[in-house]
Amino acid sequence: MAENKKYDAIIVGMGPGGIFCAYELVKLGKHKNILLIDQGRSIFERACPMAKAGKCLKCQPCAITSGFSGAGAFSDGKLLCYHLSDYDNNGSMYLSGSGGDYIMQFLTEPEMKELLDYTDKIYLSFGADEKLEGTTFKEEIKKMQAKALKENLKLIDIPIRHLGTEKAHALYGRVQDFLSENNVKMRFLTSCKDIVVEGDTVKAVVVLDQKTGKEETIYGDHIVMATGRKGASWLSDVCNKHNIKKEVGPVDIGIRYELKNEVMDKVNKYMYEGRFVGKPAPYCDTVRTFCQNPGGFVSAEVYDNNLTLCNGHSYKDKKSDNTNLAILVTHHFREPFNKPIEYGINVGENMNTLSNGNILVQRLGDIYRGKRTWPEELENNKVKPTLKTAVAGDITFALGYRTMTDILQFIRSVDKVVEGFADPENLLYAPEIKFYSNRIKVNKDFETSIKNMYSIGECGGLTTGLSKASASGVRMAQILDKKF
Ligand SMILES: Cc1cc2nc3c(=O)[nH]c(=O)nc-3n(C[C@H](O)[C@H](O)[C@H](O)COP(=O)(O)OP(=O)(O)OC[C@H]3O[C@@H](n4cnc5c(N)ncnc54)[C@H](O)[C@@H]3O)c2cc1C
Numbered sequence: 001m002a003e004n005k006k007y008d009a010i011i012v013g014m015g016p017g018g019i020f021c022a023y024e025l026v027k028l029g030k031h032k033n034i035l036l037i038d039q040g041r042s043i044f045e046r047a048c049p050m051a052k053a054g055k056c057l058k059c060q061p062c063a064i065t066s067g068f069s070g071a072g073a074f075s076d077g078k079l080l081c082y083h084l085s086d087y088d089n090n091g092s093m094y095l096s097g098s099g100g101d102y103i104m105q106f107l108t109e110p111e112m113k114e115l116l117d118y119t120d121k122i123y124l125s126f127g128a129d130e131k132l133e134g135t136t137f138k139e140e141i142k143k144m145q146a147k148a149l150k151e152n153l154k155l156i157d158i159p160i161r162h163l164g165t166e167k168a169h170a171l172y173g174r175v176q177d178f179l180s181e182n183n184v185k186m187r188f189l190t191s192c193k194d195i196v197v198e199g200d201t202v203k204a205v206v207v208l209d210q211k212t213g214k215e216e217t218i219y220g221d222h223i224v225m226a227t228g229r230k231g232a233s234w235l236s237d238v239c240n241k242h243n244i245k246k247e248v249g250p251v252d253i254g255i256r257y258e259l260k261n262e263v264m265d266k267v268n269k270y271m272y273e274g275r276f277v278g279k280p281a282p283y284c285d286t287v288r289t290f291c292q293n294p295g296g297f298v299s300a301e302v303y304d305n306n307l308t309l310c311n312g313h314s315y316k317d318k319k320s321d322n323t324n325l326a327i328l329v330t331h332h333f334r335e336p337f338n339k340p341i342e343y344g345i346n347v348g349e350n351m352n353t354l355s356n357g358n359i360l361v362q363r364l365g366d367i368y369r370g371k372r373t374w375p376e377e378l379e380n381n382k383v384k385p386t387l388k389t390a391v392a393g394d395i396t397f398a399l400g401y402r403t404m405t406d407i408l409q410f411i412r413s414v415d416k417v418v419e420g421f422a423d424p425e426n427l428l429y430a431p432e433i434k435f436y437s438n439r440i441k442v443n444k445d446f447e448t449s450i451k452n453m454y455s456i457g458e459c460g461g462l463t464t465g466l467s468k469a470s471a472s473g474v475r476m477a478q479i480l481d482k483k484f
Contacts, residue, residue: 038186082116083116233303254329267418364422
């Protein structure tokens with residue numbers, strides 16, 4: 001491509017936010033001069049070598065988080081259908097993000113529901129499962145919610161369309177084919193390094209072609225940043241360099257919890273994903289369960305500077321004996337501290353150091369007993385770890401006292417609703433940290449304080465999760481279409 005070619009829109013990051021933006025621009029029809037850039041690979045070339053190698057090889061870029069469909073490719077593919085929720089607690093739309101989804105500052109709840117409904121139909125058109133989880137057992141869910149309330153916990157139920165990891169991968173493959181067939185230019189293994197700003201307007205992106213090692217400047221009328229959690233820290237640096245306005249948000253720090261399917265049986269059956277939210281004493285921080293994977297597998301993902309974090313997913317057909325879910329604590333920092341991302345990175349790096357760069361795992365009972373977990377204890381444990389590369393140890397060395405206390409208190413409360421939730425042989429993996437605390441200031445057009453530069457999806461904290469990231473991309477395209 002000639003270096004000076006100018007695009008109508010350049011979208012940096014091919015996660016659900018970026019690709020749904022491109023999809024909708026194609027559908028709107030007027031402008032097809034679109035460039036998508038990602039530091040990762042095409043969906044058809046993405047593969048994590050961990051299963052074969054027996055350990056995380058710290059690939060850069062990480063196949064789990066980078067490439068076409070971003071963190072969505074190997075995700076559990078749970079599409080949270082808020083638009084089909086009749087849950088009348090108006091927290092349901094806001095709660096999935098640590099401090100609430102920023103996008104809700106620009107859309108009313110009916111507008112958001114309409115957008116999510118439209119986005120859901122796009123997923124269905126690409127072959128998403130028509131079946132909805134969590135809609136059959138209304139009475140049973142109500143009873144469980146009443147029980148939770150007695151323990152000062154909210155239990156939020158939202159209908160879920162579960163793609164499953166392998167099917168999500170295939171679905172996003174069809175989206176990639178659609179974009180190729182419609183002449184959307186896609187550049188893989190291409191990292192955005194910087195932006196070019198003239199006056200108060202963005203003009204271009206500076207990229208590094210990882211195959212040739214060459215840097216180029218590519219011009220575009222509109223530059224959409226959709227770099228996800230993976231690119232949040234990089235984007236934050238770009239904002240600092242170019243004086244793009246940001247707000248300090250909270251950071252979610254916690255663990256991935258793994259327990260037997262039998263314990264979570266009812267929650268899995270009634271809701272697929274039950275979202276418990278509490279404010280345990282003495283700190284009253286918000287603690288919540290998140291991203292529940294019945295019969296699922298705990299996974300590791302590698303970020304910049306080799307920071308390894310845990311996550312979880314589940315396949316549609318291949319099932320384990322365990323359910324995993326995140327337990328996250330939202331921390332709001334006050335002056336003079338304004339670096340939540342750096343704080344999260346520090347906690348993660350300390351944890352990684354203790355396990356020689358891997359994920360740490362510890363039994364709940366060992367935390368109560370004040371001791372580390374040993375590998376041979378893990379071998380004989382009732383709950384067998386599904387992340388085989390996790391290293392047995394002591395997470396309390398690196399997780400702050402406040403975070404740890406919040407988590408332990410929360411587990412005790414949930415145990416009163418779900419018997420066995422506090423079983424001493426349940427496993428805690430760490431670190432699990434969500435970096436959407438880097439909130440980039442945008443207006444109702446998702447435009448940053450630099451003209452023609454936008455931020456969607458998770459990179460600037462606009463949304464959390466697949467459905468809302470995709471929806472933010474759709475909305476972005478509709479906004480751009482009016483500006484072209
Ligand atoms: C294992 C796992 C399971 C998950 N399960 C679920 C689930 O079941 N349900 C759910 O709702 N959510 C789930 N999620 C979260 C979901 O994947 C994200 O919310 C969603 O992908 C965010 O979309 P996004 O477009 O904002 O960014 P991302 O999907 O993170 O995509 C960002 C893209 O930008 C690229 N990028 C970053 N920086 C640069 C740069 N400088 N230059 C070029 N490219 C760059 C990255 O390579 C990446 O491809 C899961 C995530 C993981 C990792």
